[in-house]
Amino acid sequence: MANTILKRLWRPSQVLFLPSRTTTTKHYNPKYRTHRAKKYLKIDLPDMNEDESEFTQEKMRQKMKEKGILPPRPWMERPFYISATGGIFEAYVPPEGDGKASLVSPARAKQTVQLLEKKSKSMLAIRKVKTFDEDFDSKEFCIQAQNIYIKAHECLVSGDRRELRQYVTEKAYPEFRHNTRHKTIRWRFLESLEPPRVVHARCTDVVSKQNIFGQITVRFHSRQQLAVYDRFGRLLHGSEILAKDVLEYVVFEKHLSNMYGAWRVHDKIIPDWAPPKDPSRLTRLKPDPEPVPVVEEKKEQPAIADK
Template sequence: MNTLRAIQRVAPALALRQPQTATYLNPAFALGIRGYASKHRVTEGKQILVRDYGVIANYVPPETTPSVSDFHKWRLVKWRNMRNSVQNMLGIGLIKYKSLYEKWNSGKFMSVAEETYKDMNSAFARGDRNLLEEVCLDAMYSNLKNQLKTRSNVTWDWQYHGEVEPPKIVCVRCMGTSGFSKTGFSVGQVTVRMHTKQSMAVYDKKNRLIAGDPHKIQNVREYVVFQRALTDPEDVWKIYGKVAPTEQKF
C-alpha cells in the first residue's frame, strides 16, 4: 500500500489509475540532439546561475468555451483568451528582441519541448537523476528527486505511444532586470499543452507487476512550463514546472 500511495503522488504524466511498459529513450542520443547545458557554468570567469522567477503567468485557456446562451460566462472566457493572446504576442516579440544568441523559431522550439518532456518522463521512470538535472530547472528537479527518494525495491517502466494532439503553445511571457532594454538578465517562459499517449507499469524486486498495466495506453494532458535565459549563450529550454488548469470562476 505504501508503494501504491507513493505512485499516486507522482507528476501527473506518470500518475497511475490502471497498471502500465516501457521503451526508454537513449539518454546519450537525447543529449546529442539537444546539447543540454549544465546547470552551473563558468563564462568569462563568472558563474552563471539560472534565476528563479517562479511561474510568470499560469493562465491556461479552458478546453471548452461556455455556450453563448450563457452570455456572461461566454464573454468572460472570450475576453480572457483574447487578453492572453495579446500578451502571448508581446511575449514572443520580447523573446525575439532579447534573444541575443538564438533567435526564436516556433517549430524548433516545439520539437525541443516535446523531446525534453519525453526525456523527463523517461528519466523519472528509471530514476536517472543525472538526466533529470539536465532537462529540468531547480524547482522541478528538486520535486522529482524527492519523489524518487520514496521508492524502494521497485522498477518503473514508462512508454510513449505518440500524440493525441500536437503540442500547443498556450502562454508566453518574458521578464528580466532591464525592462525593454537588450542589456541585463532576461528569461522567457513558454507553457505548452502536451496531450500524449502513455503507458506505465511498476514491478517489485521479483519482477512481479504491482501497479499499472503494460498493455493499457492512457491519454495524458499536461501543461508544461519551459524556461530559458535569453541573455545566456549557453542556456537551453528546460522544464521549470507544470501548471494545472483551474476551474474558471465567474
C-alpha cells in the same frame, strides 16, 4: 751527524695534512658571483614593537600603501549564479473543460475569446525572446519542447540523474525525483492526440534589468502508458497494458541573458477543475488476526439415583 738524523726523519710522503676550518663565506667557485649576489634582496623588516592602534588614519594609509595592502571594504561580496527562477511568474490559467468540450460548444467559444484577450502579452514576450534568439519560431519550439519532455521522462525511467539535469531546471529536479527511490517505472509516449501549441509566454528580469528569464507554457494532449512497481515488484500505480489520454500544461524556462542557456522543463500547471488522481496501491503489512475468546462449556453431571 745532526743533519743526517733530520734527513732520515723528514720525509714528504710521511707528512699528514689535517683538515683546517676557516670562517670565510665565499663560494668555492668564484664564477657567477654576480648572479649569486642578485638572488638576495634587502627588505625592510617590520617593527614588531609598533602599536598600530595609536596610528592616525593617514599614517595607517601610508603603512598599507608601503606594504601593498588594499583597504578593507565595509561590505562582503559573495558571487552567486541564478540558473533558474523559483516558480512561475504570471501562471497560465487553463480554461475549464479544455480537451473535453467540442468545437461548436459555447464553452469552447468562450475559451477562444479569452485566449485572444491574453494573447497580446504573450506576443510581446515572444518578441522579447526573439531579441535574444533570432531563429526562434513557435511551431518549431513546440516540436523541440515535446522532444525535451520525452527525453526528461526517459532519463527518469532509466535513472540517469546526470543527464536529467540537462532537461529539467533546478526547481523541477527534486519534483521529478520525489518518491522514486526503490521504484521501477515503466513509461511510454504513444502518440499526440493534438499537436502541441504555445498557450502562454512571459519574460521577467531577476536582480538586474539585464538578467532576463523567459517562460513558455506548452499544451500537450497525448496518449501515454505508465506503470509503477515497488521494490518487491508489486504494481502500485497505472498499467503497462492500458493507455490513458493525458492533458498537460508544461512550463519551459530559459535563461535568455546566458548565451549558453537552454530550454528546460520548469513546472507543470494543474488546473483546479482537474479530476483528482487515483490513489496508489500502498503495500502494508497484514495485521495478525485478533484472538478469539474461548468459552468453556459447562458439563452437566449425571444425577445420582437414591438407594
